[in-house]
Amino acid sequence: MTTAQTQQRQPQQPAGAEAAAKRRSARRPKLVPGILLGVALAYVLVLLLGPLAGIIYYAFKSGVGVVGQTFSRPDVQHAFYLTFVIMLITVIVNTVFGVLVALTLARDRFPGKRLVSALVDLPLAVSPVIVGLMAVLLFGRGGWFEPFFAARGIQIIFAVPSMVLVTIFISIPFVIREVVPVLQELGLEEEQAAWTLGASKAQTFFRVTLPNIRWGLLYGIALSAARAIGEVGAVLIVSGAIQGQTETATLFILRAFDQFQDQPGYIVALTLAAFSILLLIGIETFKRKRSREAG
Amino acid sequence: MAGAITVQGLTKSFGAFRAVDDVSFEARAGEITALLGPSGSGKSTVLRMIAGLEQPDAGSIWVGSEEHTDKTPQERRLGFVFQHYALFRHMNVRQNVEFGLKVRKTPRPEARSRVDELLDLVGLGPFGDRYPDQLSGGQRQRVALARALAPRPQVLLLDEPFGALDAHVRQELRRWLDGLHRELGVTSLLVTHDQEEALELASAVVVMRRGRVEQAASPVDIYNRPATPFVAGFVGASNVVRGTVQRGSLHFGGTAVAGADHVAAGTGAQAYIRPHDVLLTRTPADRSFPVSVERRTDLGWMSKLQLRLTDGQAIFAELPNEELDGIEEREHVYANLRNAKVFSIDAGEPPAGGADDGPGRAAPHTSDENEVLAGQPGHE
Numbered sequence: 001m002t003t004a005q006t007q008q009r010q011p012q013q014p015a016g017a018e019a020a021a022k023r024r025s026a027r028r029p030k031l032v033p034g035i036l037l038g039v040a041l042a043y044v045l046v047l048l049l050g051p052l053a054g055i056i057y058y059a060f061k062s063g064v065g066v067v068g069q070t071f072s073r074p075d076v077q078h079a080f081y082l083t084f085v086i087m088l089i090t091v092i093v094n095t096v097f098g099v100l101v102a103l104t105l106a107r108d109r110f111p112g113k114r115l116v117s118a119l120v121d122l123p124l125a126v127s128p129v130i131v132g133l134m135a136v137l138l139f140g141r142g143g144w145f146e147p148f149f150a151a152r153g154i155q156i157i158f159a160v161p162s163m164v165l166v167t168i169f170i171s172i173p174f175v176i177r178e179v180v181p182v183l184q185e186l187g188l189e190e191e192q193a194a195w196t197l198g199a200s201k202a203q204t205f206f207r208v209t210l211p212n213i214r215w216g217l218l219y220g221i222a223l224s225a226a227r228a229i230g231e232v233g234a235v236l237i238v239s240g241a242i243q244g245q246t247e248t249a250t251l252f253i254l255r256a257f258d259q260f261q262d263q264p265g266y267i268v269a270l271t272l273a274a275f276s277i278l279l280l281i282g283i284e285t286f287k288r289k290r291s292r293e294a295g
Numbered sequence: 296m297a298g299a300i301t302v303q304g305l306t307k308s309f310g311a312f313r314a315v316d317d318v319s320f321e322a323r324a325g326e327i328t329a330l331l332g333p334s335g336s337g338k339s340t341v342l343r344m345i346a347g348l349e350q351p352d353a354g355s356i357w358v359g360s361e362e363h364t365d366k367t368p369q370e371r372r373l374g375f376v377f378q379h380y381a382l383f384r385h386m387n388v389r390q391n392v393e394f395g396l397k398v399r400k401t402p403r404p405e406a407r408s409r410v411d412e413l414l415d416l417v418g419l420g421p422f423g424d425r426y427p428d429q430l431s432g433g434q435r436q437r438v439a440l441a442r443a444l445a446p447r448p449q450v451l452l453l454d455e456p457f458g459a460l461d462a463h464v465r466q467e468l469r470r471w472l473d474g475l476h477r478e479l480g481v482t483s484l485l486v487t488h489d490q491e492e493a494l495e496l497a498s499a500v501v502v503m504r505r506g507r508v509e510q511a512a513s514p515v516d517i518y519n520r521p522a523t524p525f526v527a528g529f530v531g532a533s534n535v536v537r538g539t540v541q542r543g544s545l546h547f548g549g550t551a552v553a554g555a556d557h558v559a560a561g562t563g564a565q566a567y568i569r570p571h572d573v574l575l576t577r578t579p580a581d582r583s584f585p586v587s588v589e590r591r592t593d594l595g596w597m598s599k600l601q602l603r604l605t606d607g608q609a610i611f612a613e614l615p616n617e618e619l620d621g622i623e624e625r626e627h628v629y630a631n632l633r634n635a636k637v638f639s640i641d642a643g644e645p646p647a648g649g650a651d652d653g654p655g656r657a658a659p660h661t662s663d664e665n666e667v668l669a670g671q672p673g674h675e
Contacts, residue, residue: 189379192348193377193442195348196348196374197398197443198369198399199369199394200398212383212384
């Protein structure tokens with residue numbers, strides 16, 4: 001969020017600033033930046049690349065054959081499938097409602113707006129485990145909403161609906177937080193220009209507003225997706241982690257290590273990590289394009 | 296095609312602030328009418344209500360014989376040009392101009408030829424593939440104009456269209472818009488705070504202040520026959536001198552000007568005098584009065600002079616150097632006033648600044664009125 005904002009404020013560095021920076025670094029002794037660079041690089045290597053290298057090493061330690069075996073296991077396949085389904089639903093719901101909420105927050109004035117704006121960030125502050133517990137309290141045995149769904153034969157807790165629910169809750173802030181500043185920067189004039197040219201509200205949204213916020217929106221979606229596939233705590237509590245039923249990829253990894261199946265665990269972990277890196281590349285691309293659209 | 300814009304009793308408040316207060320005027324068909332006023336005078340709000348971008352609290356809006364008051368912006372089919380262009384930044388120039396045709400489902404070939412026609416009209420034929428951020432401010436505003444004109448609107452509304460441009464480009468675009476209007480003859484309403492722009496482009500001027508119409512008249516009448524002290528002070532530069540009224544004349548500084556019959560004898564009043572209506576001679580002439588020259592600034596072909604009256608009030612004069620007879624600083628000469636306009640000093644009307652450096656500028660609202668001198672050549 002903070003990095004996003006700083007990026008936004010400096011869309012194009014004036015040429016003068018670059019030259020000034022060059023002059024400054026030329027005056028400073030070379031040793032200090034050298035050490036700083038070394039420390040920064042070591043930090044990144046040890047903390048980020050180290051674990052990744054470890055996972056890769058252990059995933060392939062006893063041969064590539066295990067990789068095939070792992071992916072052909074029905075519980076692994078189901079876990080990936082479930083992770084994908086939960087991510088997909090989460091992203092769709094958070095995109096649609098995120099844009100609606102962002103439009104309201106950026107455009108409308110209503111009492112309690114600051115409170116709503118603060119509430120949107122709540123999922124970032126609350127531990128996912130607590131989110132899971134709240135869901136259990138609401139939908140579990142003796143919970144407020146349990147009789148309603150039980151009477152209709154709908155299982156929420158220990159089933160996919162509660163897993164989707166907590167994942168949506170946890171990734172609510174991302175789309176909203178990324179789209180609101182872009183909308184504010186955009187202002188109303190382009191939309192009003194579209195109205196005076198005869199465009200309906202729907203035409204204006206799809207032809208003017210949406211194209212203008214697309215990179216910010218995609219950035220928020222990518223963040224949501226990354227958050228959704230990585231979620232453990234909340235999902236663990238509400239799902240019961242039933243193998244082949246309510247076990248996501250991350251929950252499979254937990255069970256694998258519990259049962260000393262280290263290598264399948266590493267392989268699944270590596271697959272998730274690879275997907276996250278892809279998302280990360282997407283996120284970086286969107287972020288750059290978005291800062292250009294906001295600036 | 297072209298229809299007149301008629302506005303009746305238009306009123307709009309934002310919270311407790313009454314932005315537009317019972318405004319009525321007519322913008323004649325096929326002409327440019329200027330809405331002139333300082334910032335915060337409500338002129339933009341009037342324009343936005345005519346466009347349907349704001350909803351009036353009271354009053355009615357007509358274009359030709361059609362009532363527009365409760366129509367949506369989409370239904371009004373007006374062209375609107377924003378101060379900051381409001382171009383669609385993800386579309387190139389062609390797509391921007393084509394937008395209004397596309398959303399109204401104009402057949403493709405027709406839309407295409409209309410876009411070509413408009414790009415030629417605004418002189419941006421070769422720029423069709425450029426994006427707004429690749430254009431200069433002046434070019435952007437011409438694209439915005441082409442976009443507004445593309446669906447053949449009945450009227451064109453321009454909200455400070457040159458406000459974001461630098462002085463040179465502004466001059467150029469002003470002349471260009473004048474030519475364009477002569478060619479198209481579309482009824483236009485131009486919002487501006489620049490009196491020169493209003494006087495130059497418009498065939499009728501509506502001067503607004505604090506949400507109300509001060510005067511609606513031709514540019515010549517606005518300048519030569521201002522209806523209120525505010526108009527006298529805001530349109531063109533004016534000296535303001537105070538005096539007392541006796542027998543229908545305003546007396547001050549050893550002289551008197553006629554035209555104070557509307558003010559009760561014995562009360563205070565103020566006269567508005569254009570700097571170029573102050574004539575100077577070395578020798579006394581009919582109805583002249585003594586002044587001393589405190590400062591003279593020579594601009595080559597003309598001079599600005601700061602004069603002190605015998606009662607201590609200061610006025611400015613602007614005279615061509617050939618009429619100045621070599622008058623220099625610290626000389627005692629004789630002045631004659633032409634076309635002084637006398638207004639009573641109403642309780643609610645703070646005197647409108649002017650070239651007066653005396654008291655009477657204290658009113659809190661005068662940030663607007665302080666720009667009185669902006670009309671002088673070389674200023675702004």
